[in-house]
Amino acid sequence: AQSVTQPDIHITVSEGASLELRCNYSYGATPYLFWYVQSPGQGLQLLLKYFSGDTLVQGIKGFEAEFKRSQSSFNLRKPSVHWSDAAEYFCAVGERGDYKLSFGAGTTVTVRA
Amino acid sequence: EAGVVQSPRYKIIEKKQPVAFWCNPISGHNTLYWYLQNLGQGPELLIRYENEEAVDDSQLPKDRFSAERLKGVDSTLKIQPAELGDSAVYLCASSYGENTEAFFGQGTRLTVV
Numbered sequence A: 001a002q003s004v005t006q007p008d009i010h011i012t013v014s015e016g017a018s019l020e021l022r023c024n025y026s027y028g029a030t031p032y033l034f035w036y037v038q039s040p041g042q043g044l045q046l047l048l049k050y051f052s053g054d055t056l057v058q059g060i061k062g063f064e065a066e067f068k069r070s071q072s073s074f075n076l077r078k079p080s081v082h083w084s085d086a087a088e089y090f091c092a093v094g095e096r097g098d099y100k101l102s103f104g105a106g107t108t109v110t111v112r113a
Numbered sequence B: 001e002a003g004v005v006q007s008p009r010y011k012i013i014e015k016k017q018p019v020a021f022w023c024n025p026i027s028g029h030n031t032l033y034w035y036l037q038n039l040g041q042g043p044e045l046l047i048r049y050e051n052e053e054a055v056d057d058s059q060l061p062k063d064r065f066s067a068e069r070l071k072g073v074d075s076t077l078k079i080q081p082a083e084l085g086d087s088a089v090y091l092c093a094s095s096y097g098e099n100t101e102a103f104f105g106q107g108t109r110l111t112v113v
Helices: none
Strands: A003-005 A010-014 A019-021 A024-026 A032-038 A044-050 A056-058 A064-068 A073-078 A087-095 A098-103 A107-112 B005-007 B010-013 B019-024 B031-037 B044-050 B053-056 B065-068 B075-079 B088-095 B108-112
Touching (some): A003 A098, A010 A019, A019 A107, A024 A073, A044 A056, A073 A087, B005 B088, B010 B019, B019 B108, B044 B065, B075 B088
Parallel strands (some): A010 A107
Antiparallel strands (some): A003 A024, A056 A064, B019 B075, B031 B044, B031 B088, B065 B075, B088 B108
16 A cells, blocks of 8 residues: 655755755655645645656746655655745645545644744 | 635534534545644645545544545535534645645634533
């Protein structure tokens, strides 16, 4: 069975500083990988996705993520954080031929001035 | 283009009462999902529809939960009777096929008292 681990429950970062959120998954084949963001009281918004090809993917709002097969990781990064990036971030894994997504428990990002 | 629409946004009910949630997916999306999100956790799939057919309902507690998707468009998720532990956010999502991402609605926050 698939599993997704987001090791950091909560991260605090200063505005303008860089951000990296970790995501590790357990799955036998090449998965589909996603990062979603959820602001308070809102649904999930897709930041970026990896299906195949270039392992460095660019997303919206200046985010990028890199798929590293050897490490079973799909870490999310942003070079310079804005106060509006404060939210909860979820990594999700999908299986080819199956539409089901498995989500991590999420990482809450706090941005301080 | 309108996104996934859910209603109501918030619902407070007493335990043992019935409750229903409604979802209107993005036009043209044949796949519809209902997810349960407990506080501080990632979403977990309850049921997935392909058009009118429920193709994955293995995680749906069928003793009290039911769902339908008439005409392969709108969907309703029902709980009868509700229990205190059902307090959570119920998310609806839709997608238009394999290799595509799911788009989420804003969710319905249910509080059972």
